[in-house]
Amino acid sequence: MRLKPFRLERYFAKHEFTAPFLLCSSDCESMPLKDLLALEPGAADRFGALWLGYTESAGHPELRRAIAALYERISADQVLVHTGAEEAIFNFMNVALNPGDHVIVHAPYYQSLGEVARSIGAHVAEWRGDAQRGWELDIDLLQAALTPRTKLVVVNFPHNPTGFLPEHELVRQLVSLSERHGFIIFSDEVYRGLELDPSDRLPALSDLSHRAVSLGVMSKTYGLAGLRIGWLATRNRHLFSELAAFKDYTTICNSAPSEFLATLALRKAGVIVERNLRIIHRNLDHLDAFFACHQDLFDWRRPRAGSVAFPALLQGTVERFCADLVKTSGVLLLPGTLYGKGLNAFRVGFGRNNVPEALERLKEHLRTSR
Numbered sequence: 136m137r138l139k140p141f142r143l144e145r146y147f148a149k150h151e152f153t154a155p156f157l158l159c160s161s162d163c164e165s166m167p168l169k170d171l172l173a174l175e176p177g178a179a180d181r182f183g184a185l186w187l188g189y190t191e192s193a194g195h196p197e198l199r200r201a202i203a204a205l206y207e208r209i210s211a212d213q214v215l216v217h218t219g220a221e222e223a224i225f226n227f228m229n230v231a232l233n234p235g236d237h238v239i240v241h242a243p244y245y246q247s248l249g250e251v252a253r254s255i256g257a258h259v260a261e262w263r264g265d266a267q268r269g270w271e272l273d274i275d276l277l278q279a280a281l282t283p284r285t286k287l288v289v290v291n292f293p294h295n296p297t298g299f300l301p302e303h304e305l306v307r308q309l310v311s312l313s314e315r316h317g318f319i320i321f322s323d324e325v326y327r328g329l330e331l332d333p334s335d336r337l338p339a340l341s342d343l344s345h346r347a348v349s350l351g352v353m354s355k356t357y358g359l360a361g362l363r364i365g366w367l368a369t370r371n372r373h374l375f376s377e378l379a380a381f382k383d384y385t386t387i388c389n390s391a392p393s394e395f396l397a398t399l400a401l402r403k404a405g406v407i408v409e410r411n412l413r414i415i416h417r418n419l420d421h422l423d424a425f426f427a428c429h430q431d432l433f434d435w436r437r438p439r440a441g442s443v444a445f446p447a448l449l450q451g452t453v454e455r456f457c458a459d460l461v462k463t464s465g466v467l468l469l470p471g472t473l474y475g476k477g478l479n480a481f482r483v484g485f486g487r488n489n490v491p492e493a494l495e496r497l498k499e500h501l502r503t504s505r
């Protein structure tokens with residue numbers, strides 16, 4: 136297996152800890168350890184007394200129960216905890232796919248969702264959203280792309296980088312196609328819970344179908360990326376036991392402190408997500424105002440969910456634009472070309488507290504450079 140460099144992660148490795156204004160982060164604002172512990176009386180003492188031996192390979196039972204509570208039909212024993220979403224993607228692809236399998240990925244995509252499949256020897260085709268229609272997906276295009284060898288369809292709702300969230304009907308059509316055709320659905324739901332209008336929240340795919348696997352993580356909606364706690368949820372027993380066995384070769388089990396803290400955070404999910412949504416609403420108002428003043432330069436569409444969006448740049452090339460911006464103003468945007476050739480757009484992230492300040496810097500940059 137040979138993996139190509141992960142373009143987006145290499146870009147972050149270069150800039151994330153040097154650029155002072157990150158305006159493209161996909162996670163919500165994090166918090167110090169002491170603030171998380173303060174959410175529950177006695178938590179700090181219990182954390183201090185935590186045993187640091189190996190933990191249960193599938194995840195701490197209490198954590199698995201807290202994760203299962205996020206779903207309608209998933210029980211704790213149908214949840215497999217991983218080290219971040221990234222390990223879960225890697226392990227899932229390795230378990231589900233063989234060389235020569237056909238995989239269709241919702242595009243543009245977070246690179247590992249297609250790259251790991253490709254490195255295994257699968258043929259990866261795209262189900263591409265239509266940029267002219269707010270990155271809308273067309274179920275007929277998916278149907279036309281299916282082959283007798285299609286083993287897996289990968290989707291990501293709410294979507295990174297575009298912020299696209301489909302209507303409920305598309306998800307129902309996807310599940311019914313999967314049942315008729317027999318493919319597995321890998322549903323990356325790491326931004327689920329960040330719908331601006333809660334009634335837009337889609338059901339988890341693992342709740343809708345035995346053929347689906349849902350991916351979740353503490354990093355985005357909960358803003359706790361440093362815990363590196365992610366999970367897979369599925370009612371497919373065979374796949375589940377193969378996934379559990381594969382994990383013995385990657386991390387065996389999870390970090391005990393992280394499991395404790397993730398369990399606590401999920402018990403307090405209401406408070407944490409409410410805070411994060413408040414930050415997002417405020418930041419989106421700032422972004423609306425900013426883009427309204429720069430309509431000649433950017434094509435902005437306010438997303439319905441998530442913490443990222445993908446405005447198009449209408450003049451010049453996005454790589455040059457982002458490189459100049461970070462060099463002269465210390466504001467980091469993510470050029471769309473990291474997601475694929477020809478995408479003259481950039482990812483903007485709006486889950487962090489300092490977005491208004493970063494936008495002021497961007498405004499100043501435009502004033503002086505135009």
Ligand SMILES: Cc1ncc(COP(=O)(O)O)c(C=O)c1O
Pocket residue numbers: 161218219220221222245291295323325352354355360365
């Ligand atoms: C769509 C998507 N899936 C998976 C991941 C990986 O999440 P983590 O870094 O928490 O493992 C990310 C991170 O940016 C993402 O945007």
